[in-house]
Amino acid sequence: MIRPHRRHPLFLAFLLHRTSGILLALFLPVHFWVLSLALTDAAAFDEFIRFTDLAVVKLAEGMLVFLLAVHIFGGLRLMALEWLPWTAMQKQLAAGAIALSCFVSITFLLQVI
Amino acid sequence: MNSPIKTRHVAVWRGEGEIGHFETYDVPAYDNQTVLDVVSHIQHYIDPSLSYRFACRVGMCGSCAMMVNGEPRWTCRTHVNKVVGQDVLEIAPLRNLPVIKDLATNMDPFFEKWVKAEAVHHSSSSRDDDMTAVLPNDAERKKADAGIECINCAVCYAACDTVAGNADYLGPAALQRAWTLYNDARDAGKQTILEAVSGVGGCHNCHAQGGCSHYCPSELNPMQAIAGLKQAATRALLKGKL
Ligand code: HEM
Ligand code: SF4
Ligand code: SF4
Ligand code: FES
Numbered sequence: 001m002i003r004p005h006r007r008h009p010l011f012l013a014f015l016l017h018r019t020s021g022i023l024l025a026l027f028l029p030v031h032f033w034v035l036s037l038a039l040t041d042a043a044a045f046d047e048f049i050r051f052t053d054l055a056v057v058k059l060a061e062g063m064l065v066f067l068l069a070v071h072i073f074g075g076l077r078l079m080a081l082e083w084l085p086w087t088a089m090q091k092q093l094a095a096g097a098i099a100l101s102c103f104v105s106i107t108f109l110l111q112v113i
Numbered sequence: 114m115n116s117p118i119k120t121r122h123v124a125v126w127r128g129e130g131e132i133g134h135f136e137t138y139d140v141p142a143y144d145n146q147t148v149l150d151v152v153s154h155i156q157h158y159i160d161p162s163l164s165y166r167f168a169c170r171v172g173m174c175g176s177c178a179m180m181v182n183g184e185p186r187w188t189c190r191t192h193v194n195k196v197v198g199q200d201v202l203e204i205a206p207l208r209n210l211p212v213i214k215d216l217a218t219n220m221d222p223f224f225e226k227w228v229k230a231e232a233v234h235h236s237s238s239s240r241d242d243d244m245t246a247v248l249p250n251d252a253e254r255k256k257a258d259a260g261i262e263c264i265n266c267a268v269c270y271a272a273c274d275t276v277a278g279n280a281d282y283l284g285p286a287a288l289q290r291a292w293t294l295y296n297d298a299r300d301a302g303k304q305t306i307l308e309a310v311s312g313v314g315g316c317h318n319c320h321a322q323g324g325c326s327h328y329c330p331s332e333l334n335p336m337q338a339i340a341g342l343k344q345a346a347t348r349a350l351l352k353g354k355l
Contacts (some may be wrong), residue, residue, distance in 0.1 A: 005208070005272055006182030010323035081321055088325065090124050108327065 014073060015075050015093040020071040027064060066105035073097035121149055121193070125163070126205040129214045134355050135203065148181050148188035148196070152216065154202060165216035173331065175266035178319035180205040187330040221265045223284070230283045231309035232290035235302025245299045254291040257296035260289040260338050262331050269325035269335050281314030285325035285335030288316050292338035295345065306355060311346040321342075 006015075037045035056085060074097045081090060121142040124135040138155050149167055156163040167177040172190040179188050181196055181201050193202060208258075210218035227233070238245060248254055269285040270276055276284045291310050294300045310316045316339050325335040349355040 005180075005324065005328070006274070008324065008327045010321070010327065012324040014320055078321055082340050086340065089348075090321075104256060 007089040009093040009094060013077075013097075016070060016077070017074045018097070020074070023067050024064075024071055027067075056111070058109065061112070062105050062109040065108045066101050069101035069104040070098060073100050121197070121200070121202060123155070124201070124203040125152070125155060125216070126212075127215050128212070129261060129264055130212060130321065133215075135205075135213070138150075144238050145193070148179070148186070148191045148192045148193055148202070148204065149177055151193060151202065152179075161232070163216070164214040169337070172236060173264060175264035178200065178207050178266045178268045178271065178332070180271065181209055185268040185328050187266055187268060190330060194347075205211065207246070207267055209276045210267065211275070218267075223270055223286070226283045226287040227290060229309065229314075230287040230291040231302060231306045232336070234289050234294065235300050237299055237301035247298055251289075251294045253298065257293045260333050260335070262295045262335060263290060266330065267315060268328050268330055270320060270352040272324035272328040274316050274322060274324065279314065279318060282318050283310065283314050283316075287317075288319075288342060289333065289335040289338040290316060295342070304349075307342075307346050307349050310342050311350075311355060 002012075002015075006012075034045070034048055037048065052061070076095065077090070077093050077097050080087070082094075087093065121140050121141050123138050126133055126139060127136045128134060138159050140151050140159075143150075149170065149304050149342065153162070153164050153167075157167065165177075167178070167189060168174040170177075170189045172187055173186070177188045178185060180203075181188065182201065184196075185207060186196070188204075191268075196202070203347060204216065206212045206216050206218045210220060210223060213219050213256045215247045249258075263286060267286065273282075273285055275282050288310060293307050295303055295306045300306075318337070321340070323335055323336045326333070326337070329335065345354060
């Protein structure tokens with residue numbers, strides 16, 4: 001349950017940013033380890049690539065693309081807020097960052113399925 | 114006044130210091146009734162020992178802020194009808210401040226942080242000097258004016274989760290006042306202010322969650338003021354002045 005004083009758009013944007021940041025931090029080491037297999041153990045790497053052909057894995061990849069996109073666009077919004085002349089439309093920009101991330105991740109899914 | 118239509122159950126925080134509980138009171142419900150009216154009714158007619166704070170009742174003094182159904186609000190200008198969705202009204206002391214008794218908080222930490230943020234006037238002239246010209250259309254002046262109507266109610270301070278998580282964080286109101294003075298032509302303490310707001314607990318702690326700007330009853334934008342401080346502090350750092 002989100003407590004009442006947190007139920008406003010920019011807090012939700014913050015929550016999404018932190019959650020996506022933490023999930024990315026958990027995912028990226030695994031990602032780099034798998035990539036390293038291409039150099040160290042080609043057979044295991046090929047096997048893993050076959051595993052990623054499963055639809056459910058593709059779906060999970062789509063989620064990761066979403067997390068990355070939403071963290072990047074959301075992060076760019078925060079950096080613009082702090083470094084560029086002030087824009088009042090922060091809620092709209094946050095919503096735009098999410099919309100753009102949905103677009104990117106759904107486009108990705110359509111490409112790979 | 115309208116005749117009472119029905120009775121409203123109101124849960125009010127009672128207790129001293131950290132220890133307390135919600136107690137329920139039946140208060141007559143009127144069409145036009147503020148949350149402060151409800152609290153006053155309880156104190157006048159049900160339990161005179163209820164402690165709370167108010168003064169102006171018109172949104173000027175900043176003393177009546179409380180948590181209303183979990184959200185920080187000035188109670189004198191909050192209509193009960195506006196906040197009661199499902200007929201529940203829960204009134205608690207302002208968040209992020211130590212409770213003295215019932216609905217009255219100790220606001221010392223809040224005001225001490227204004228001083229820590231150097232959100233105090235640093236005079237640039239004496240009585241023998243001419244008055245500094247304050248030009249209303251000057252870009253700096255507009256930045257100062259944006260936050261000048263703060264009534265020190267601590268609603269933003271109660272809304273801020275960075276304050277909740279970091280006892281040293283100066284908080285939105287103090288930082289906004291520091292930014293106001295930073296842009297005031299009459300203030301001679303720009304460097305002092307920047308040093309005060311860029312240390313531990315300073316402006317760089319803000320995560321731009323915007324609770325402060327969302328809840329400020331005077332519709333000010335402390336989040337914007339803090340972004341201004343971050344820029345000014347970083348510019349000073351790059352110039353080797355911090
Ligand atoms: C180029 C892409 C990225 C941009 C523009 C970006 C931007 C940001 C910004 C501005 C913040 C501060 C948010 C705040 O003050 O609350 C932040 C926080 C964070 N980022 Fe990123 N980031 C990026 C990539 C990543 C990656 C790849 C990871 C994972 C390893 C990551 C993990 C985190 C975490 C864990 C936080 C802390 C969350 C918080 O304090 O709320 N970021 N990021
Ligand atoms: S924008 Fe900054 S100061 Fe305002 S509530 Fe959020 S963290 Fe606190
Ligand atoms: S900035 Fe707004 S919410 Fe914060 S103390 Fe001032 S008037 Fe109250
Ligand atoms: S009583 Fe003065 S602001 Fe509410």
